[in-house]
């Protein structure tokens with residue numbers, strides 16, 4: 001009798017968990033969904049492709065149409081005209097997918113954490129309450145130093161949209177809100 005009760009309780013817990021997950025999915029807005037999918041694709045690319053290929057839309061175009069100013073196919077529409085910058089690489093040579101330095105210098109959480117501590121120490125950087133906000137900010141900075149060798153006040157470089165997109169996918173904002181390019185802001 002007791003075994004049956006335990007099994008019933010377990011089934012009830014599973015049912016409640018399924019309902020909770022369903023409610024979480026139902027409450028996601030479009031940007032939240034995109035962020036979630038980007039993380040899923042980063043972590044489980046094989047699983048994503050397997051499910052994608054079973055969907056009826058897989059026969060259609062695999063990628064949404066890219067902004068007209070994008071050459072690499074990984075940029076997204078940006079809110080400000082001056083943010084409409086592509087890495088100018090091709091589909092197979094997009095800077096945001098550069099296999100060694102992007103991971104090692106720009107996305108690696110340990111490297112970002114060390115850079116964050118250095119910025120705090122040297123410039124007294126104010127940290128945002130949202131940890132991923134700080135990680136994104138430090139990642140943009142790491143990218144700029146990697147690409148241009150230095151940061152310069154007044155001539156801050158605009159980071160290509162594909163790179164911004166990848167950094168946001170790796171360190172997403174919990175509410176899907178992102179601050180765009182702010183000229184002259186270094187720390």
Ligand SMILES: [Zn+2]
Nearest residue numbers: 070072075086
């Ligand atoms: Zn592009």
Ligand SMILES: [Zn+2]
Nearest residue numbers: 072087094162
């Ligand atoms: Zn690109």
